[in-house]
Amino acid sequence: MSAEATVVRNYIDWLVNLPWNSDLTEDEISIDNAQKVLDNDHFGLENLKKELLSI
Numbered sequence: 001m002s003a004e005a006t007v008v009r010n011y012i013d014w015l016v017n018l019p020w021n022s023d024l025t026e027d028e029i030s031i032d033n034a035q036k037v038l039d040n041d042h043f044g045l046e047n048l049k050k051e052l053l054s055i
Contacts, residue, residue: 001009027033031053038049 035049035053038052042049
């Protein structure tokens with residue numbers, strides 16, 4: 001298997017393992033909740049957090 005095929009395979013495996021059928025409610029998916037999680041779990045990185053939340 002080529003190096004490119006390995007990268008693609010790893011990416012597909014990663015996508016398949018994401019929690020697509022999550023039981024989260026709309027409130028748990030909110031930007032405000034995402035900001036709270038980022039602030040509590042990741043010290044600093046303010047520019048990165050701002051960029052993530054602006055998407």
